[in-house]
Amino acid sequence: MNHQLRNLFFIWSMILLSIILMVIPLPDVLDQYRLPWLKMAVIFFSIFNISLIGIISVWFSGLILDIMSGSLMGENALILAVLSYLSYRFRFQIRIYPMWQIMIVVLMLLSLGEFITLWIHGVSGTMFFNIYDWINVGIAVLVWPIFMRVLEKMQSLFLE
Amino acid sequence: MPLHPQQRINRFEKNFSAYRLLIVVIISCVLMYQDYQKNYLSALRVYLSASLYPAQYLINLPKNFIQKLNTNFSEREQLLQENKFLKKDNFELRSKIQQVYKLESENKRLYALLDSQPKKDNNYIFADIIAVSPIAEKHQIIINKGSRDDIVVGSAVADSNGILGHIIRDQIFGSEVLLISDREHAIPIEIVRTSLRSIAVGIGNYNELRINTLPTNTDVKKGDVLITSGLGGRYPEGFPVGTVKDVINNPGESFLEISVTPFGNLKTVNEIWVIQPTEGNQ
Known part of the structure; x- marks a missing residue:
C-alpha cells in the first residue's frame, strides 16, 4: 500500500472506531460513563500528527456522530472543528509540555467542548445539566496518558 | 530549489x-x-x-443478537408455561372482543344518527427496535420501519400495554421515536374517572411522568388511570398512558405535583406498533 493511502486508512479507521465506541449500546452501568473518544482522538492527532487530518475531515466525522447519535445536525461537528483548530494552533507549546501539563490542556479543551454543547442546547431550549458529562471529562483526562501511549504505539506500528 | x-x-x-x-x-x-x-x-x-442506516444496524447487531440467543435458548419448561399463559390470555381477549364488535357497530350507528363524524379507524404497523440513543438524557429509539413502509412522521407508537411515544424523524428504512419520558415531550391526557383533561410531561426518568398543571382542589386519587385525550391531533384518542402513582400537595403551592407511572415498558421495549389513521378517513 502506498504511503498516503496507508495514512488515510489508518486515520479513518481510528475515527470510525471512536465513533463506534461512542454509539455502541452498553449495559446501563457503563452507559453513563461513555468517554468522549472522538474528541480525544481529534485532539491527539491535531497536536501530534497534523499530517493525518484537517478541519474539514474532522468536521465530517463530527457530522457522522451527530446523525448516528440523534443530536442536532452540526453540533458535534462544530465542537470538534473548534477543538481541532485550537490544538493545532498551540501544538508546539503542548508537545514539549510534561505529561501533567498536557493533561491540564486536555481538560481545558474538553471543558470548552462541554461549554459549547451547553450553549448550543441553551439556545435550542433543551439545556439540562448532566453531571455525568463532567465526570466523563474528568475520567478522560485521567486516562489520557494511557490513551496517548496506545495511539503513539499504534502509529509506530501502522505508519512507518 | x-x-x-x-x-x-x-x-x-x-x-x-x-x-x-x-x-x-x-x-x-x-x-x-x-x-x-x-x-x-x-x-x-x-x-x-x-x-448511515447499515452502520447503525451493524453497531447494534451484537446486542440484538444476544437478545435473540436468549430467547432461542430459553428452557422448554418455561416456553410451555408461557404458551399456556398466552393461550389463556388469548381466549379471554377473544371473548372480550366479541362484545367489542357489537359495541363498535352500535357506536357507529349512533354517531350516524347524531349526524356527527364517527371516530377514525386506525391502522397498525408492527416494528422492531434496532437502536437506543447513546445520549443518556435523550429518550429516543430507532425502529426498523420508515417511509418505505408508509410510516408518517408524527404517528403515535405503542406497545401492548400503552403509549410509548411518537415518530419525530424519518430515515426511509427506519425512523426515530421520541419517548413520552423525554424531557422535551408532553402528552395530552384525560383522567378516566373524572374525564378531566391535562398534560403529562416527561422528566427524563423511564418510570415516571409528571402533571404540574392541575390546581390543588382537583379530584385526583392514587391509582387513577390516564388515557390519551386526542387533543392536539398527534395522539389518537383513548389509548392507555399510565396510572397516578402519587399526588403531592405542597402547602403554599397552587398546583398539585402528580407523578404518573407509564403503562408501556419504556426501558425494555422490543416489539412495538405504530398507530396511523387510515387514509380516506382522515
Missing part, C-alpha cells in the same frame, strides 16, 4: 487555516438552525441518516 521567505514550510497549514474554521463554523450554525426549525434541510438529514 531554495525556499522563498514568503513560502511556508508547513505544507499542512492550509488544512487547519482559520478561513476553513470560519467556513465550517458558519455551515454548522446554518445546519443546526435548519435542523432545529425542521424546514429546508430536513430532507438532507433524512438521506444522510438513511445512508
